[in-house]
Amino acid sequence: MSTTPPTGPFAADAEPAPILTATALRKVYAGTPALDGADFAIAAGETVAVMGPSGSGKSTLLHCLAGIVPADDGTVTYAGRDLAALSDAERSALRRREFGFVFQFGQLVPELTCVENVALPLRLTGLGRRDAERAARPWLERLEVDDIAHQRPGEVSGGQGQRVAVARALATTPRVVFADEPTGALDSLNGERVMELLTGAAQDSGAAVVLVTHEPRVAAYADREVVVRDGRTRSLEPVGR
Amino acid sequence: MTIGHTLLGLLESGPRHGYDLKRAFDERFGHDRPLHYGQVYSTMSRLLKNGLVEVDGIEPGGGPERKRYAITDAGVTDVAGWLTTPEKPEPYLQSTLYTKVVLALLTGRDAAELLDVQRAEHLRLMRELTRRKKGGDLADQLICDHALFHLEADLRWLELTAARLGKLAAEVRA
Numbered sequence: 001m002s003t004t005p006p007t008g009p010f011a012a013d014a015e016p017a018p019i020l021t022a023t024a025l026r027k028v029y030a031g032t033p034a035l036d037g038a039d040f041a042i043a044a045g046e047t048v049a050v051m052g053p054s055g056s057g058k059s060t061l062l063h064c065l066a067g068i069v070p071a072d073d074g075t076v077t078y079a080g081r082d083l084a085a086l087s088d089a090e091r092s093a094l095r096r097r098e099f100g101f102v103f104q105f106g107q108l109v110p111e112l113t114c115v116e117n118v119a120l121p122l123r124l125t126g127l128g129r130r131d132a133e134r135a136a137r138p139w140l141e142r143l144e145v146d147d148i149a150h151q152r153p154g155e156v157s158g159g160q161g162q163r164v165a166v167a168r169a170l171a172t173t174p175r176v177v178f179a180d181e182p183t184g185a186l187d188s189l190n191g192e193r194v195m196e197l198l199t200g201a202a203q204d205s206g207a208a209v210v211l212v213t214h215e216p217r218v219a220a221y222a223d224r225e226v227v228v229r230d231g232r233t234r235s236l237e238p239v240g241r
Numbered sequence: 242m243t244i245g246h247t248l249l250g251l252l253e254s255g256p257r258h259g260y261d262l263k264r265a266f267d268e269r270f271g272h273d274r275p276l277h278y279g280q281v282y283s284t285m286s287r288l289l290k291n292g293l294v295e296v297d298g299i300e301p302g303g304g305p306e307r308k309r310y311a312i313t314d315a316g317v318t319d320v321a322g323w324l325t326t327p328e329k330p331e332p333y334l335q336s337t338l339y340t341k342v343v344l345a346l347l348t349g350r351d352a353a354e355l356l357d358v359q360r361a362e363h364l365r366l367m368r369e370l371t372r373r374k375k376g377g378d379l380a381d382q383l384i385c386d387h388a389l390f391h392l393e394a395d396l397r398w399l400e401l402t403a404a405r406l407g408k409l410a411a412e413v414r415a
Binding site: 196216217219220221223225227229234236 | 389
């Protein structure tokens, strides 16, 4: 597994076939359907914005796609594998090695420095501390936060912390990045910079990005959008456009 | 945008020929819509007639006479007045989109589909502007941001209307 940021655009080599698909997903919470026949597909190197009103099922869709929660019905297929057919341990390994996550509030480990936070997922894949931190540094540089490498999350601004969170999500060179309202806690300028860096770095490394957002200006960084309404999805554009 | 006030403002830094004024305007504000020479000369004639500029010199050139214009004290006062007067916010009360939604409901057509198609079109333009912004200088970024914020406001209206479609249908059909 490569742990340094690749250079050059990946788009030209992107596979047109979807890397992650969901078909007819249903998920019910306490008798209320959060997903009610949702479909989804994303190609490698593609960024898709998942939009919709509050409570429409956006985050539930993301959680099902990432294998964090199982759907009650329907299928999620990643790189040809049905997630429901994997054991819990296999799904956890998949999330560690092939998926990256960015949340609204970076969810960095407060006791660790920024470089240690970025190195953390690499250590979980078996790299030693020194190698993991060495591999983490280029990602901090790519996200323009190498100057705060040795500070703790509580000592940096919200925008810097979110860039560290993006670096952490990309450090294992995942094939799919799940970003749930990644700019929701940031002002416009910081939000835009985070989106430029997230989509730019993901595109360079060939990662697909599932971007859940309710902000149209954030969604405009994606290649296309999927709208979720009452647990159902709608897309007016083809996969991998 | 008021071309006259903009040209006057550009003249405040010193006298310029009509050609230089056009070039300065196009560089800073023209972007997709450069000025025609005719617009420059007709505007300058009007400003001259109103005493807001004066001819500072005339140089014979290869073509028509090249006039050099200078702003007058009255012109400076006019620019200052324009800059300090707030623009009237556009209320958009006669929205074509609203009319289309109501007509779709009245005629039994699919208003939700209309809103979805419009939303996709808005977001397509927003993506285009976002790409342009990424490759542009600060002036480009600010101009694109202005358009993006307006399109975002439209999109929020489209979302809100989609959420209220059932209630609106009941009202217009009552």
